[in-house]
Structure formats: structure tokens, C-alpha cells
Amino acid sequence: MTDKIMIALKSIGKNKNRNFLTMLGIIIGIASVICILAIGDGFTHTVTKGMGNHNTRNKVILQWEPTSDYNTDGGFTPNDASALSKIPGVDHVKLTSSVAEAGAKVQYKTKNVSIGLNKQPKHLSLVKGTYFTMTGASNGVYISEDLAHKLFKENAINRLISIDGTVFEVQGIYHISEMNYRPDAYVSKQIFKELFANQISKDQAKLYVKADANKKQVGKTAVQRMKKMGEQKNTGRYSVSNPDTVSKQFTRILNDITYFIAFIAGISLLIAGIGVMNVMYITVSERRKEIGIRRAFGATSGDIRNQFLIESVVLCVIGGLIGIIFGYIFVAIINAFLPFKAVITAYSIILSLSVSTAVGLIFGFIPSNKAAHSELVGLLKEE
Amino acid sequence: MLKVTNVGKAYGKFTALENINLEVADGEFLAVMGPSGSGKSTLINVLGLLDQSYTGEYLLEGKNYKDVNDNELSQIRGDQLGFVFQNFKLLTTYNVYENIEIPLIYSKKKQSKKHEMVEDVIEKVGLTGKEKNRPSELSGGQQQRVAIARAIVNRPKLIIADEPTGALDSKTSKEIMEIFTKLNEAGTTIIMVTHDSEVAEYAMRTVYIRDGRLYNDEKSVKNHD
Ligand SMILES: Nc1ncnc2c1ncn2[C@@H]1O[C@H](COP(=O)(O)OP(=O)(O)OP(=O)(O)O)[C@@H](O)[C@H]1O
Ligand SMILES: [Mg+2]
Numbered sequence: 150m151t152d153k154i155m156i157a158l159k160s161i162g163k164n165k166n167r168n169f170l171t172m173l174g175i176i177i178g179i180a181s182v183i184c185i186l187a188i189g190d191g192f193t194h195t196v197t198k199g200m201g202n203h204n205t206r207n208k209v210i211l212q213w214e215p216t217s218d219y220n221t222d223g224g225f226t227p228n229d230a231s232a233l234s235k236i237p238g239v240d241h242v243k244l245t246s247s248v249a250e251a252g253a254k255v256q257y258k259t260k261n262v263s264i265g266l267n268k269q270p271k272h273l274s275l276v277k278g279t280y281f282t283m284t285g286a287s288n289g290v291y292i293s294e295d296l297a298h299k300l301f302k303e304n305a306i307n308r309l310i311s312i313d314g315t316v317f318e319v320q321g322i323y324h325i326s327e328m329n330y331r332p333d334a335y336v337s338k339q340i341f342k343e344l345f346a347n348q349i350s351k352d353q354a355k356l357y358v359k360a361d362a363n364k365k366q367v368g369k370t371a372v373q374r375m376k377k378m379g380e381q382k383n384t385g386r387y388s389v390s391n392p393d394t395v396s397k398q399f400t401r402i403l404n405d406i407t408y409f410i411a412f413i414a415g416i417s418l419l420i421a422g423i424g425v426m427n428v429m430y431i432t433v434s435e436r437r438k439e440i441g442i443r444r445a446f447g448a449t450s451g452d453i454r455n456q457f458l459i460e461s462v463v464l465c466v467i468g469g470l471i472g473i474i475f476g477y478i479f480v481a482i483i484n485a486f487l488p489f490k491a492v493i494t495a496y497s498i499i500l501s502l503s504v505s506t507a508v509g510l511i512f513g514f515i516p517s518n519k520a521a522h523s524e525l526v527g528l529l530k531e532e
Numbered sequence: 533m534l535k536v537t538n539v540g541k542a543y544g545k546f547t548a549l550e551n552i553n554l555e556v557a558d559g560e561f562l563a564v565m566g567p568s569g570s571g572k573s574t575l576i577n578v579l580g581l582l583d584q585s586y587t588g589e590y591l592l593e594g595k596n597y598k599d600v601n602d603n604e605l606s607q608i609r610g611d612q613l614g615f616v617f618q619n620f621k622l623l624t625t626y627n628v629y630e631n632i633e634i635p636l637i638y639s640k641k642k643q644s645k646k647h648e649m650v651e652d653v654i655e656k657v658g659l660t661g662k663e664k665n666r667p668s669e670l671s672g673g674q675q676q677r678v679a680i681a682r683a684i685v686n687r688p689k690l691i692i693a694d695e696p697t698g699a700l701d702s703k704t705s706k707e708i709m710e711i712f713t714k715l716n717e718a719g720t721t722i723i724m725v726t727h728d729s730e731v732a733e734y735a736m737r738t739v740y741i742r743d744g745r746l747y748n749d750e751k752s753v754k755n756h757d
Contacts (some may be wrong), residue, residue, distance in 0.1 A: 150636075163625060177755045439623055445582060446682070447610020447638035526583045532619065 157460040160432070163468070168464055171428045175468030176423025176475060176506060180500045181414035182482065183476025185407050186497035191192035192403055195489040209368045211354040212247075212390040213381065222252055223381040224352035232378060235353055236370050238362030244351035251345035256311040257300040264296060264333035266312070268341035278306050278321025283337035291335040292497025297322050313337075315344060323356045353390070372430065421468070428528035429461050429516035440520055441528030454521035462506055469505025473498060533558045533690060533721045534579065539588035541574055548574045549586070549744045556723060558689075559579050561716045563732035564725045566741035572648075573618075573694055573724045575741065580692045581721060593689075604740055610638050614683030616693035620675045624668040628654070628678050629663040636687045653681040657711060673704035680711055684720070693713065693724040697731050709734040 161168050162406075211233070213224040225244050234242040250265035271293060273280050276294060280324050283289045290312070296303040317336065325331045331531050333364075336345070358367050368389035375387040433440070440453055448456075533556045541549035548571045556562050566572050575687075577583035578590060581597055584605075589596065593612075597605060622631050629650060636646040654660055665677050676696060683691055689694040696707035696712070703727070713734055716722050724735060732738045738745045 160625070201736075438621065442621055442623065443634060443638075444606065445580075445609060445615050445617075446635040447606055447686075449606040449638070450640060451603070526577050529577075529582065529617065529621070 153456065153459050154463060156456065157463040160436075160460060161464055164243070164432075167431075167487065171421070172471065173507060174417050174424050175465055177471040178414045178418035178481055179469045180475040181410055181417065181506060182501055182504065183492070183493060184479050184519070185410045185414065185495055186500070187476070187480045187491035187493045188487070189403065189407055190266075190481065190494050190495075190497070191487070191489050191491035194492060207358055207360070208226070209356040209358060209364050209371065210370050211356060211368070211375065212388050213350075213352045213375075213385045214388070215385050217384070222350050223374075224349075224350040227320060227353045227378055229352060229375065229381075232374060233356055233371055236356070236367060236374065237359050238367045239371075239419075240357045240359050243353060243355040243357070245353045246349045247350055247353050248349070251348040251433055252350075253313045253334075253348070255296070255300065258426025259279045259516050260300055262296065262299050262333075262368070263510055264312075266334045266336060266341075266345060267332045268338045269335035273323055273335070275321040275323050278319075280321055283320075283340075285337070286339055286343070287337045288315070288317050289320040289337065291321045291323060292319055293325050293331065293333050294322055295325065296333045313344070328502045329468040337396060356408055385504070397416035421465075422508045425461055425465060425508065426516060427513040428464075429457060429492075429513050430519070432456045433457060433520040436520075437523065437528050437529040440523060441525060441531060443531060444525050450521035452521050456518045457517035457520050458510065458513050461517065462509030464504060465509030465513075468499055473501055476501070479514075533561065533593065535580070535594075537589040537591075539578060539586050539590055541571075541583070541586045542577065547744055549578070552588070552744075552746045554739065554746060556721065558717055558720055559698075559716070560737065561712070561722045562724070562733035563726060563738040564692050564723065564741060565729070565732055565738055567727065569629045570741045571744040572741050574744075575746075576692050576694055576723060576725055579617060581609055582615075606638070611686060612636055612689050614686065614688035614691045615675075616683045616696045617641055617689065618695040618698050620667070620672075620679045620699070621625050622675060622678055622682075624667055627664050627666055628659060628670070631667065631678055632681045634682060637736045639686060649685055649687075657681045662720070671704075672700050673707060676700060676704075677711070680708070684715060689721060691720055691722045691724075694721065695725055695727070697726065697728060701755045702730070705731055 200455075209226075224246070227244075230242045230244055232237060248265075250267045252376075253264055253266045255264050257263045260413060269283065271282070273291065275291070278291070290310070292305065292310075301308060302312065305322055305343055308319050309316050310319065311317070312334070323331070337344070356367060356371060356373075360362055372389060373388050377383060379385075412520060443453060444450075476494060480493055535551055536554040539549060539552040540547070540569075552575065563574050564575065578586045579592075581592070586596060590598070594606075599610065600608075600699070622659065623634075631654060632650050632718055633646065636649060641649075654663060657679065659674065659677055662670065667678065670678065676699075676750075677752075680696070683693075691712075693712070697708055702710065709731060712722055712724070722735075724731075726732050738749075740749070
């Protein structure tokens with residue numbers, strides 16, 4: 150094989166200028182392919198890295214949404230989770246919540262209010278009272294100005310209120326601005342965990358799938374199953390959630406650009422292919438004497454066809470290699486302007502070389518076949 | 533070696549060969565003479581399995597190759613036949629060694645064996661030291677030696693030569709004919725086209741072609757006129 154490639158290289162070297170011009174199309178085409186793939190790969194790389202744990206590579210996220218505004222508590226139950234984990238392709242299931250607050254009922258004398266409540270944050274600026282981190286099973290509570298107005302006529306500090314039947318003492322009042330959303334009340338971390346955390350409705354089920362699983366199929370099956378046997382199917386609706394809509398939009402724009410460049414690459418490869426075909430036709434007709442001699446000395450028509458096919462492939466692969474080099478240069482230039490780093494992967498190199506080979510095979514085939522099947526006596530009359 | 537019975541060949545309405553009968557024995561050295569356009573090349577193209585579109589019967593070593601597939605024909609040409617063409621027909625972009633090597637490219641032999649065979653014939657035709665030269669750097673006689681070396685490198689049973697001395701002066705022709713004689717003495721059958729009667733003298737037997745018909749001696753050609 151190496152000697153056949155040497156023969157091909159030799160005869161390509163005979164017509165350097167002509168062959169270089171023929172290669173130009175391939176060089177441009179392959180350089181574009183390299184650039185597209187580098188930008189695409191760089192982008193996906195950056196996006197998936199930026200998303201960190203949110204990357205949805207190995208999981209399907211199932212959502213429960215309430216169907217009415219009156220009864221918004223609900224989601225997935227442990228029974229649902231075990232049903233979901235039995236779906237083929239699912240490894241294990243985790244229930245989480247899209248909101249961090251627990252729903253609770255506050256009572257003060259005769260007043261009843263439904264609130265959202267959470268564990269206290271590290272820092273909080275108050276309008277009344279002093280803020281500190283409550284330790285242990287402290288029964289202190291910080292409430293919003295709003296809630297204070299609803300419950301008390303005046304002076305809320307140190308008053309006792311009942312939240313879901315447990316008594317708490319108001320330690321301070323904070324303001325909720327339009328810009329900054331906060332729950333209605335904060336309790337200590339430990340109390341929150343002990344009394345309220347389990348009340349947070351698990352409206353998300355994360356289905357961790359096995360490596361070979363079809364995520365789309367898993368999602369579909371999961372929704373079907375929950376519709377039939379979900380414990381809270383009557384109060385809510387199940388669906389597969391797509392957390393990365395933003396990056397999806399980006400990807401769509403990128404895809405449009407990619408299609409455009411791919412279109413240019415395709416056109417230039419097509420033109421290159423026609424150029425290769427043309428130059429191979431010329432080569433074949435210039436070398437009729439050589440073909441005749443080889444045939445007279447034992448070459449089969451297959452040998453001749455292969456010789457010219459190899460030549461056409463070698464021509465294209467050389468073009469491809471030069472294209473790859475140009476691709477590297479262009480990517481280096483592009484990277485100076487891009488907000489992320491375009492990367493050339495081994496895959497894109499392999500793809501480029503495969504495409505070059507394919508162009509050589511496809512467009513070299515007809516001329517090579519012509520060479521192989523020329524009439525022998527006629528060939529030997531050539532000088 | 534070969535037997536031709538009632539072979540004919542037509543190019544459209546033009547009859548290039550007509551009713552050819554010829555038998556060549558193993559080890560024979562046959563000269564084919566005739567004026568230009570008489571059909572000499574046409575005949576040896578048939579004998580050399582280069583042209584399969586003839587009528588009649590042609591047996592090479594008792595076998596009819598008329599309906600044999602292309603690959604098998606190529607193999608026979610490569611293994612058993614050796615061609616020396618008019619005007620040398622060397623590849624100008626290849627050097628002497630590479631030209632001579634061509635028939636071996638298509639045979640299944642070890643690389644070292646091939647090298648040995650090429651060096652062997654280069655010595656035989658007296659071109660030692662010229663391996664790396666291009667044909668354009670050689671004299672006509674040397675070029676014809678390259679062509680002969682290429683024809684015999686695969687040790688064929690039958691050499692078919694079309695005007696091997698056509699482009700050479702009489703002294704060089706003589707040297708070339710001496711190589712042929714040696715090859716023939718070593719057992720190779722040779723069929724040689726020539727229109728030089730001096731060259732034909734090197735052959736054991738001469739046949740004559742005129743207007744596509746074959747005659748066994750010059751007299752009968754003249755009687756025909
Ligand atoms: N492809 C062809 N089509 C039509 N006629 C042809 C073809 N090839 C050869 N002929 C004719 O066949 C006849 C014999 O040709 P051939 O080449 O055998 O002659 P030749 O005896 O070898 O002559 P020369 O000594 O000049 O080489 C010639 O008259 C030629 O014109
Ligand atoms: Mg002739």
C-alpha cells in the first residue's frame with residue numbers, strides 16, 4: 150500500500166500547480182468544517198461547564214404543577230418515587246423542590262394567615278428588632294412587615310404567635326421590596342428542619358438514568374406512569390422539564406450559523422469534488438500510454454482503477470491536511486474575538502480526513518473507472 | 533507454443549486480417565515481415581492477448597483465451613508474455629529501475645525477490661549503473677534495452693516484439709538482436725515483427741504478411757502479386 154501511495158504522490162508532484170489549484174476548494178471546505186466544529190464544541194463545552202450541576206446529561210427532570218390556585222401543595226410522594234425508579238433505564242430517583250419555602254398557617258388570637266416560611270439567612274436587615282443567628286431549638290421568628298400588619302395592630306416584637314401549632318416569639322420585622330423576594334417568615338435552621346422541611350412539597354423528581362438509556366423515552370414513560378398512578382394526579386399535572394432553555398436558545402442561534410457555514414463548506418467541497426473529477430479526467434487522458442503499458446504488463450482493470458482512485462484520495466487528503474492546518478490558524482484568530490474558546494477535537498480531525506477521503510473516492514470514481522475500462526489496443530497506440 | 537487457425541479481424545468494413553493459419557513451436561524464433569499497414573501489429577496484438585475481438589481460433593499453450601475474463605488475461609500477460617513495443621514505450625517520468633519493475637508490481641512475489649530479478653535483467657541487458665537514469669537521459673539503443681529488460685524481467689515463455697529495431701541504427705540493431713538470440717538460446721520463444729530483412733536473419737523462420745494475409749515465404753507473396 151505504501152508503494153502505491155508513493156506512486157500517487159509522485160504523479161501528483163508532477164503537476165504541482167494544477168493539483169494545488171484543485172485542492173483549494175478542499176482546503177477551504179475542510180478549514181470551514183474545522184472552524185464550525187471548533188466553535189460548536191467550544192460553545193457546548195463552555196455552556197455545560199457553566200451549568201455545573203444543572204447539566205442534564207444523565208437525568209430527566211419530572212415536574213408536578215398544581216392545576217388549581219387553591220390547592221397548590223403537592224408533588225411527588227415516596228411511593229411515586231419508587232414507581233418511577235422501576236422505569237427501565239432509570240438508575241435512581243431523587244425528589245426535590247423548585248421552591249425552598251414551606252407552607253404554614255399562622256395564628257394570632259383569632260387571626261389566621263397562610264404564609265411561606267424558610268430557615269433564616271445569614272444576613273438580614275430589619276426595620277425593627279435585632280438580627281442574630283438563632284441557635285438550637287430556639288423558638289424565635291422574624292416576620293415580614295406585611296405579615297406583622299396582618300396580625301398585629303402595633304408593636305409586634307416579643308409577641309407570641311402559633312405557626313402550625315407551635316408557639317414562636319417574634320424577634321424582628323423586615324421589609325420586602327419588590328426587587329427582592331422573601332418569604333413571610335424566618336425560623337432557625339434547626340427548627341425549620343425539624344418542623345417544616347418535610348412539608349415542602351416535592352414538586353420535582355430527578356430521574357438519574359443509566360448511560361445507555363433513551364432520555365426521551367424515559368421521560369415519556371414517566372409522565373404516562375404518573376398520569377395513571379401518581380398519588381397526586383388529581384390536583385396537578387405532570388411534565389418533563391427542560392431547565393436549559395436559555396442555552397437552548399443560544400444553541401439555536403449557533404446552529405443557524407453552523408448550518409450557514411456548513412452550507413458554504415458543503416458547496417466548496419462540492420465544487421472541489423468537481424475540480425478533482427476534472428483533474429482526474431485530465432490525468433487519465435494524459436496517461437493513456439502509461440495505462441496501456443501497465444495493462445500489457447499484467448495490471449488488471451481493477452489495479453488501474455485503484456491506482457487512480459488512490460491518487461484522487463491522496464490528492465484530497467493532502468488538501469484536507471492543508472485545510473486542517475488553515476483551520477487551526479483560523480480558530481486561533483477567531484478565539485481572539487470570541488467570548489468563549491473554540492476547541493479543535495480529535496473528532497473534527499477524523500471527520501475532516503474522512504470527508505476528504507470520501508470526496509476523493511466519490512469524485513475520483515468515474516474517471517478512474519474510465520481509465521480502467523479503456524480499450525487496450527487503443528491505449529497502446531498512444532505516444 | 534501457439535496455434536492460430538483461420539483467424540480474421542475486421543475494423544468495420546475493412547479487413548485487417550484474413551484467414552491466418554500459423555503454428556509456432558516452443559523455443560522457436562519467428563520473424564514476421566511485411567509492408568506498413570499490412571496487419572503485422574494487428575496480428576501480434578491478437579497473439580499477445582491484447583486484442584480479443586478476432587474471429588477464428590487461437591490457442592496459446594493449447595488453451596483458448598477468447599472468453600476468459602479480464603483479470604485472468606491480465607495475469608497471463610503479466611506472467612507468461614513479455615512485450616517489446618515499437619518506439620520503446622517507456623514511462624518518461626520513471627527511471628530505468630522503475631520502468632523495468634512494472635511487470636513485477638502486479639505479481640505476487642517477495643520484495644527482495646523482485647529486487648533481485650530487476651538487478652538480474654539490468655545486468656543481462658548491460659545497463660548496470662544506469663538504474664537511476666530517466667529514459668530521456670539514455671540513447672535509443674539503451675532505451676530499447678530497458679524495454680527488453682522490462683519484457684523479460686518476469687521470465688516469460690513468449691516474447692512478442694513489434695519492430696524492436698525500428699528506431700535504431702544497424703550497429704545498435706545488431707546488439708539488440710544479440711540479446712534476443714541469447715534469450716532464445718536460453719529457451720524463450722520469440723515472435724518479432726520487422727521490416728528489416730537483415731534483422732529477420734536472426735530468426736529461425738520468417739513469415740510474410742500482405743494485406744492481412746499470411747504467407748510462409750517471400751516467393752509466394754510475390755506470386756500473389
Ligand atoms: N483502430 C483501427 N481502426 C480502423 N483501421 C485500423 C485500426 N487499426 C489499424 N487499422 C488498419 O489496419 C491495417 C493494419 O494495421 P497494422 O497496425 O496492423 O499495420 P502494421 O502492419 O503494423 O503497419 P506498420 O508497419 O506501419 O506498423 C492498417 O491498414 C490500418 O489502417
Ligand atoms: Mg505496426
